[in-house]
Amino acid sequence: MVRKRRYREKVTTFANDMRLLLTVTAIMLTLSISGQGIDSLQVDTMRTQNLLDVTITSRRSGTRKVSGAVNGVLINREELFRAACCNLGESFTTNPSVDVNYSDAATGAKQIKLLGLSGTYVQMLTENLPNFRGAAAPLSLDYVPGPWMNSIQVSKGSSSVRNGYESITGQIDIEYLKPDNDEGVTVNLYGGTLGRLEANADANVHLDDKLSTEVLAHYQDDFGHHDVNNDGFLDQPNVPQWNLQNRWKWKGAHYMFHGGISMMKEKREGGQTHHTAPDTHHLYKIGIETDRYEGYMKHAFILDPEHGTNIAVMGNASMHLLDANYGNKHYSVNQKNVYAQLLFETNFNEQHNLSTGLSLNHDYLTHDERETTPGAYAQYTYNLNDKIMAMAGIRVDHSSRYGTFVTPRFHLKLTPNEIVSLRLSAGKGYRTVHALAENNNLLASGRQLVIDDLEQERAWNYGVSSSFYIPLFGKTLKLNAEYYHTHFSQQAVIDYDSNPNEIRITNLDGKSYSNTVQVDATYPVVKGLELTAAWRWNDVKCTYGGELMEKPLTSRYKGLVTASYKTPLGLWQLDATLQLNGGGRMPTPVDGLWDDRFPAHEQVSAQITRWFRHFSVYIGGENLTGFRQKKTIINAEDPWSPLFDTTMVWGPVHGAMFYAGVRVNIGRL
Amino acid sequence: MKKVIVLSAMMLTALVAMAKDIKTVVVTTQPQMHCENCEKKIKGNLRFEKGVKEIKCNIEEQRVTITYDADKTNAEAIIKSFGKFGYQATEIKTEKPVQKKDSGKKNK
Numbered sequence: 001m002v003r004k005r006r007y008r009e010k011v012t013t014f015a016n017d018m019r020l021l022l023t024v025t026a027i028m029l030t031l032s033i034s035g036q037g038i039d040s041l042q043v044d045t046m047r048t049q050n051l052l053d054v055t056i057t058s059r060r061s062g063t064r065k066v067s068g069a070v071n072g073v074l075i076n077r078e079e080l081f082r083a084a085c086c087n088l089g090e091s092f093t094t095n096p097s098v099d100v101n102y103s104d105a106a107t108g109a110k111q112i113k114l115l116g117l118s119g120t121y122v123q124m125l126t127e128n129l130p131n132f133r134g135a136a137a138p139l140s141l142d143y144v145p146g147p148w149m150n151s152i153q154v155s156k157g158s159s160s161v162r163n164g165y166e167s168i169t170g171q172i173d174i175e176y177l178k179p180d181n182d183e184g185v186t187v188n189l190y191g192g193t194l195g196r197l198e199a200n201a202d203a204n205v206h207l208d209d210k211l212s213t214e215v216l217a218h219y220q221d222d223f224g225h226h227d228v229n230n231d232g233f234l235d236q237p238n239v240p241q242w243n244l245q246n247r248w249k250w251k252g253a254h255y256m257f258h259g260g261i262s263m264m265k266e267k268r269e270g271g272q273t274h275h276t277a278p279d280t281h282h283l284y285k286i287g288i289e290t291d292r293y294e295g296y297m298k299h300a301f302i303l304d305p306e307h308g309t310n311i312a313v314m315g316n317a318s319m320h321l322l323d324a325n326y327g328n329k330h331y332s333v334n335q336k337n338v339y340a341q342l343l344f345e346t347n348f349n350e351q352h353n354l355s356t357g358l359s360l361n362h363d364y365l366t367h368d369e370r371e372t373t374p375g376a377y378a379q380y381t382y383n384l385n386d387k388i389m390a391m392a393g394i395r396v397d398h399s400s401r402y403g404t405f406v407t408p409r410f411h412l413k414l415t416p417n418e419i420v421s422l423r424l425s426a427g428k429g430y431r432t433v434h435a436l437a438e439n440n441n442l443l444a445s446g447r448q449l450v451i452d453d454l455e456q457e458r459a460w461n462y463g464v465s466s467s468f469y470i471p472l473f474g475k476t477l478k479l480n481a482e483y484y485h486t487h488f489s490q491q492a493v494i495d496y497d498s499n500p501n502e503i504r505i506t507n508l509d510g511k512s513y514s515n516t517v518q519v520d521a522t523y524p525v526v527k528g529l530e531l532t533a534a535w536r537w538n539d540v541k542c543t544y545g546g547e548l549m550e551k552p553l554t555s556r557y558k559g560l561v562t563a564s565y566k567t568p569l570g571l572w573q574l575d576a577t578l579q580l581n582g583g584g585r586m587p588t589p590v591d592g593l594w595d596d597r598f599p600a601h602e603q604v605s606a607q608i609t610r611w612f613r614h615f616s617v618y619i620g621g622e623n624l625t626g627f628r629q630k631k632t633i634i635n636a637e638d639p640w641s642p643l644f645d646t647t648m649v650w651g652p653v654h655g656a657m658f659y660a661g662v663r664v665n666i667g668r669l
Numbered sequence: 670m671k672k673v674i675v676l677s678a679m680m681l682t683a684l685v686a687m688a689k690d691i692k693t694v695v696v697t698t699q700p701q702m703h704c705e706n707c708e709k710k711i712k713g714n715l716r717f718e719k720g721v722k723e724i725k726c727n728i729e730e731q732r733v734t735i736t737y738d739a740d741k742t743n744a745e746a747i748i749k750s751f752g753k754f755g756y757q758a759t760e761i762k763t764e765k766p767v768q769k770k771d772s773g774k775k776n777k
């Protein structure tokens with residue numbers, strides 16, 4: 001009887017909510033539809049802490065420092081909900097450390113930069129396994145739908161040797177929603193004024209108390225056909241994408257299984273829509289078709305729970321089919337990757353931890369471009385009551401292309417009291433370059449793309465970072481200051497400067513380094529309102545044609561101010577972010593077609609969110625000041641000439657954009 | 670002068686009309702709260718109940734303190750609402766409920 005009443009109540013509130021939802025949706029549809037994820041029930045509001053007789057109610061922060069020796073930040077769902085995180089690339093709007101820029105003005109590809117360096121030096125992981133390698137890298141930020149993500153961990157500087165030798169400037173690990181989360185279904189609808197529609201859903205079910213499964217689905221369509229600057233080229237390509245993932249988890253007392261499969265299909269169509277000058281040639285079209293299949297699994301055997309002793313076997317495999325056309329240039333690849341890892345971990349006691357393991361990686365792009373790399377690592381961590389934490393790791397790998405190499409890494413964290421903590425790190429990283437696969441968008445340039453016989457990239461990274469938790473007017477001011485230095489002893493340099501007729505990817509001959517200094521502060525000004533301000537200086541230089549020069553298309557500095565306000569019960573949330581991107585050097589101008597430097601520019605975004613019991617609604621805007629790079633394509637009127645170039649992009653390619661979205665929860669309480 | 674009196678009278682009437690009867694109810698739950706997730710579930714659901722102004726959870730003392738607008742809801746309705754998300758609440762009557770008059774419109 002009670003159950004029946006409960007059910008009736010549930011149905012009544014759900015029906016009321018649905019009525020309201022339909023009204024809101026109708027309003028939104030007139031706007032053009034939209035949507036990005038707000039989880040009405042997973043969003044936590046205020047956190048209450050009871051210390052003796054004093055009750056402290058504070059707003060839960062959307063990010064937190066990772067407690068280990070590595071300098072890492074965990075971005076949780078609450079933080080992701082602060083902006084329109086349609087995909088991974090849009091998830092760093094409020095993050096001071098990670099920059100996201102367009103790679104070019106034709107493919108819609110975005111790339112991240114960490115410590116002022118290209119995203120290729122950041123190791124991408126999903127579920128703590130390396131992913132999105134080679135040909136998958138250029139567009140990978142679009143392959144992870146925002147609402148699928150549970151959290152993102154960004155680690156700066158040299159990382160643990162556990163996940164391989166590849167991370168040079170850091171690691172980004174994406175954790176998807178878990179099958180063993182609360183059961184239910186969430187549907188998200190999104191629409192934006194630039195002509196983007198998106199629908200995605202996640203659903204999970206607990207088959208018994210140990211076994212659970214989850215399905216994640218996504219569809220998007222960019223159909224804007226926008227050409228704001230009237231250069232005859234679409235500002236962004238039209239991109240229909242289908243994405244599907246199924247995950248399973250089995251959790252017992254001494255054994256755990258986690259695995260899944262996914263598939264993604266995407267078709268990008270961009271390029272010229274009409275001639276802007278008398279032309280006898282046909283239109284310059286860009287088409288990129290991608291089919292991607294992935295599978296992964298993890299088996300963990302817990303041998304001694306008291307000492308955290310366990311053995312884990314894990315691995316993933318992927319097949320990435322890419323077929324790209326840039327005008328009359330064509331690139332296609334069927335890339336296959338397999339990765340397997342065997343791990344053993346144990347705590348001898350509270351102070352001493354050992355982690356050791358074996359790994360095997362195989363990449364196949366073409367018969368001449370394949371590599372098999374077996375490796376082994378050992379990592380020892382000493383922890384003295386969380387006051388001193390030292391982590392030393394070493395790994396040895398043998399590449400079928402480059403032979404045997406050693407990767408040492410060291411981290412130290414000192415926490416003398418609750419106010420200060422200091423981290424030091426030093427480590428080496430290596431990377432095999434798949435030059436054409438990783439940079440095939442450079443084919444959308446009239447210059448000739450020349451690729452030399454490339455060496456394996458090698459770099460050292462050193463970092464020092466300090467965190468302060470300063471009590472101020474009854475609240476805590478979080479202050480971070482850090483300095484990172486990356487020094488390449490070998491690098492694949494993309495050289496625009498030596499020869500105006502070509503883009504050459506060549507081995508470094510001289511110096512290449514990056515220095516970054518970052519200071520950021522977060523303070524809860526009043527109850528529910530949190531302010532973050534950050535500033536970063538980038539000093540990135542590389543040798544081009546024997547001359548040490550500022551790395552092109554890299555901002556000299558970045559400023560960020562974000563404000564987030566939540567009403568006491570968290571039913572309303574207002575977010576605003578101001579980004580200031582400093583100017584920088586452009587590749588050496590040819591025939592005066594562009595300036596030798598690009599200017600500083602701002603970007604403002606804001607979002608309002610309202611949560612209801614069974615759904616939530618949000619509206620927002622990006623690039624609200626409407627600033628955009630006026631001439632994103634060089635010599636657009638003659639795309640078949642050697643001076644045509646789509647890769648000289650340093651700023652936003654479109655003006656202000658508004659969006660709205662709704663997320664509906666079914667079954668989750 | 671007449672206008673000022675009329676205006677003051679109107680404002681006073683509006684103020685009285687807006688005045689809220691803010692009360693507090695303290696409950697214990699079944700099943701008990703064990704962790705942050707339990708707190709999250711209770712707060713995440715209770716916040717949508719009409720008239721609820723503030724929720725404080727004390728896991729150690731197994732108490733949930735809810736501040737509400739007595740013109741919009743009552744303690745019984747709030748206690749009943751725990752059933753919607755699988756909990757049963759029982760009022761702790763040892764404490765004298767805090768009662769105060771608040772004339773401003775509070776944020777939800």
